[in-house]
Amino acid sequence: MVTFDTFKRGFYKGLSTTWLLSKVVVPIYVAVSLLSFTPLLKQISDFCSPFMKYVGLPGEASLALVVGNVLNIYGALGVMSSLPLNSKEINIMALMLLLxxxxxxxxxxxxxxxxxxxxxxxSRILLAIIAGIVVNILL
Amino acid sequence: MEVIAWSEFIRTALQGSFKSVFQMAVIIIPLMIFLEVAKDMNVLDGMAGWMAPVMRFFRLSQKGAFPLVIGLIFGLAYGAGVIIESVKNGDLTWRDLFLINVFLVLCHSVLEDTALFMAVGANGIIILAGRLILAVLITYILSRWSGVNRLEKIFAGKIMVPHCSHCEKS
Structure with missing residues (x-):
């Protein structure tokens, strides 16, 4: 039977779940934003760029992958749109970033x-790299 | 070492944190209310019915259908929210929890994510199919591997999963 109590219970459960997730997401979000204000991401991407040829991407594409993996998809899309990529490269990069x-x-x-x-x-990084190598061969 | 633009950082961090908490609340609270209403109307099992073949394919408990669908459509955090709630109720075993997480971590919020990459020129069919096939393949392999239950000791985190008998029998 649906009563007012049902709604109250749902609301309370939603609130406590949101709180539980917020306790995880907020501190990490703050730490990650701090990271984006340091040169660290650039350094990681410089380190990775010589390996980009194995997944069929140009060296400068490594920044988009690093930003996407450390920060989020939106950041990666911003970097991607500034790169001259062909459609095969876009698909490889999109699949790697989605995974x-x-x-x-x-x-x-x-x-x-x-x-x-x-x-x-x-395991996600490993899988994305494997997917990138395989798709580069297949497409 | 560059000097960090602190005021810029504080603004970004605060805005972003508020936005993510707000977004979670806006989706999770209505979801939980919906879930409770559906439970009290006894329609939840019926709704999970069309997911039954999928759940059988992965040898998962029927109770996992709801978190799986929510995560697939809305995103990992929302799926996780429902999973945490289900675990509290004792609806999911560690095996269910592990396999659903493996699937969702690879394949979540498929509508939004796919649309975002299509907007920058990716082929929606290739990237969505690629992601789905990989997630299904890996979850399937793990679901047929008898060692999954042993992983609990190695990979388990902070949530205590109440042990129930239905999975140990099968």
Whole structure:
């Protein structure tokens, strides 16, 4: 039977779940935004750029992947739109970013669900790289 | 080392944090109310019915259908919210939780994410199919692997999952 109590219970559950997730997301979001104000992302992407040829992408595309994985998809899209990529490269990059993005925040959320966040993050990166190599050969 | 633009950072961090909390509340609270209403009207099992073949394919409990669909459509955090709630109720085993998370972590908020990349010129069919196929493949392989239950000791995080008997039998 649906009563006022049903709504109250749902509202309370929604509120407590939001609170639970906020406790994870907010501190990490703040830390990640701080990271975006340091030269660290540029340094990681410089380190990665020589390896980009294995997934069929130009070296400068590494910044989009690093930004997408550390920060979020929106950041990566911003970097992507400033790069001259052909349609094959766009598809490779899109698939890699779809499989593996916002790693810090999303791994922490998965961690809250009971799965080890390092396991989640590392396996996503690995899978994105494998997918990139395979799609580069297939397309 | 560059000097960090602190005021810019504080503004970005505050705005972003507020936005993400607000966004979560706006989706999770109505979802939970909907879930409670559906439960009290006894229509939840019927709604999960059309997901039954999918759940059987992955050998998951029927109770996992709702978090799976929510995560797939709305996003990982929302799926996670429903998962956490289901775990509290004792509806999901560690195996369910693990497999649903593996699937969702690879494949979530498919409508928005796919649209975003289509907007910059990606082929929607290629990227969506690629993502779905990989998520299904990996979840399927893990679902047929008997070692999944042993992973609990290695990969389990902070949530205590009440042990129930229905999965140990099968």
């Amino acid at each position: 593996s993005h916002s790693l810090i925040v999303e791994s922490a959320v998965a961690g809250k669900c009971g799965i080890n966040p390092w396991f989640v993050g590392l």
